[in-house]
Amino acid sequence: MGSEKALEEQFQACIDADSRIEPRDWMPEGYRKTLIRQIAQHAHSEIIGMQPEGNWITRAPTLRRKCILVAKVQDEAGHGLYLYSAAETLGADRDDLLDMLHTGRQKYSTIFNYPTTCWADVAAIGWLVDGAAIMNQVPLTRCSYGPYARAMTRVCKEESFHQRQGYESMTALANGTPRQREMAQRALDRWWWPALMMFGPSDSESPNSAQSMAWGIKRFSNDELRQRFVDATVPQAHHIGLEVPDPALRHDGEHWISGEIDWAEFYAVMRGDGPCNRERIATRVQAHDEGAWVRTAAAAYAAKQTARKAAAA
Amino acid sequence: MTSSLGVDLDASRYVLRLADDALILGQRLSEWAVSSPALEEDVALLNIALDLLGQARHLLTHASELEGRGRDEDSLAFLRDEPEFSCALLVQVDNGDFGKTIARQLLVSAFHVHLWRALARSTDEVLAAIAAKAVKESDYHLDHARHWTLRLGDGTNESHARIQSGLDAVWPYVHELFERDDLVERLLERGIAADPEALLPLWRQTVTEVLSEATLDVPDVSWRPTGGRSGQHLTGFGYLLAEMQHLHRSHPGATW
């Protein structure tokens, strides 16, 4: 085995050549830890994200919408599973990661700390939140770490369906009764800024961005991705007759330029002061705790079966 | 696929019973979203819910065609009042804990695998086509229920007690699935319906095999509640409907 310096050079050369790092490769401890945290928080976001929409499954306004929502929430659970698996290839343990989520040591996307108080919120989440998530996730399909990149490829395929359904639902509302139109506009008013904040603060405020870029974990800056999202989404809003809640929004000939983001709200919500922070975690913890007897029973049965087979052999 | 039956009120009522069973059970299972013991179970239970809701949509559409009153899947699901629903009591029962949900799923799926096989030979060819697809789905549902019945029944003392308790709670509602009333009699003569009395021994064999392997006792109950087929539902059903129907009813005539 070569010296650590030689290994580090080989590792960096692999990344610079746009090749992939796989689980058994040598990697700097910082790379491993950064990835575990990022992948785990991505997984946590998927499973916490099941809640704001999951709340509307039993109340969906048509059977078709109910089925679409069930499929979407099911997909999100599946995405969480792909991502926890990817994190485990780095030596993390799913139970430990869940414990860190439950005790607040690891975070999830702040967007899911907002309540869904009406059906249009469900449509807005599909359109805006999944839209923003896709902007983040497509570059990650080329992330340097193989298992994460591959998980992202799977996730992106499924998520584009979610975003289309969200926009379709929003379109139906915008073209519907006056009350539905108003519901749609109010939802856009509520979710627009939180969606922009999903991309995170400007990279000048993000201390880890530079290292993540050097390691091939991050491909584009937060601001670049946010700009892409705004450019794609503003025309979509206008197409269905909705107004983006940004009085300063203007087109400069090439791009849609947003007004200033109120980062105070972002940091408050991240700290735990958002409307639903405690509720989201409490729901998660309750499901986990109430299900413990089931998981224990499954393990006990497996052990019994193994013992029976051994005895019969 | 258009039915050769035309407007047929008896057939419509029968298909509506099947539809309501699928719809309400789908609704109950979807309550488990985000609350299951593990992410894998969120996926599995929602999978089953999605199958049932899909079956419900096909059956409701077929029932509305047979009825010939211009209603559709959504007007049937969201605009009927409680007494107009004809779902069995078993599917309305609250989910309870995972043990009770699995116990109920075992009993219902064991019924469905035999029911859909029989209905795949129905002289109502639309119903037969729906049944043929539903056979595969219920086989999968039964498989899931069986896996978990074994693990809970033969897992720990706590899991055994919980699923036995769940089984005891839902067992009294089973007999209603096998009732043969005048409507069923008429449709049996026409080859449209499945014979519940023929299904009973098949169901019993499927269920007792699983319970025996899971070291669970077959409950011994004399109480036989009924009434779902004639719109006399459990107290909780009204609340389920209120939750399910509220948004749709709040916006009459709207499309979503």
Next chain:
Amino acid sequence: MSAQFPLWEVFVRSKRGLAHNHVGSLRAPDAELALRNARDVYTRRQEGVSIWVVPAASIVASSPDEKDSFFDPAGDKPYRHPTFYDVPEGLTHI
């Protein structure tokens, strides 16, 4: 809960004529549930799909064309996962 379910690797053949591909991993207490979960999570129950689930601990790995110096010392396991390695009873600080 300390009873961690073992890790399984999942291989899927999406249609006849193709080979099985590694699609990811999952945790399950036994083979039957592993297969079931794999079907639910990795194939969404598409028909005609073949699934293999293999206990990750059963996999023996090696990559002959990688330079030796680039290997992690425990080079014959697929992951650096801690539960991969049998720790003799009585050892506390591994």
